Amino acid sequence: MSALPVFNAEPPERADAARNRKLVLEAAGRLFARNPECVTMEAVAAEAGVGKGTVFRRFGDRAGLVRALISDTEIQLQEDLIRGAPPLGPGAPARERLIAFGAAYLRFLEVHGRLLATAEGASWLLSEPYALYRTHVSLLLEQAGCGDSAQYLADVLMAPLAAPAFLYQRDVRERSLEELTRAYEDLVARLID
Missing domain, CATH: 1.10.10 (Arc Repressor Mutant, subunit A)
Structure with missing residues (x-):
């Protein structure tokens, strides 16, 4: 590769x-x-x-240090989005790719979420990895026919993938990774027919 x-x-x-x-x-x-x-x-x-x-x-800063610590895992996730097998990679319908991305990123957060949350906070929205993931999601939403709403809906779909939101669901709401993955799939299904 x-x-x-x-x-x-x-x-x-x-x-x-x-x-x-x-x-x-x-x-x-x-x-x-x-x-x-x-x-x-x-x-x-x-x-x-x-x-x-x-x-x-x-x-x-701390955010840069954390990003360096997790960079190998993040690079592999990005490679899988761009060149990997469907449904995460190219070749599947947009809805399936969005669901696969949500599941993959939730697994990433299961391993690295606590570390990301302590270092990044709101700076995550300004990070290069966030920009890549948000662009990926917005392009898939455009492919799915969301038109002018694609940019806004990309932020809607990215919000539950922020480390603090993920940790709240895992630690306070005591939801399993499987429950969160199903809920993300449901969210995508409600946005895209």
């Missing part, structure tokens, strides 16, 4: 930068696994044995 071209891709890493990146991500993974709400960039730097400037320059 060839990698997707990345807009504004960074040049190849120097060996010391790659080593530091690995140390920081391993340290962040350990700290987030212990107590995600209490992780600071300073704590990650100390755990990794690097200066905090190294962490800030490389990742910018």
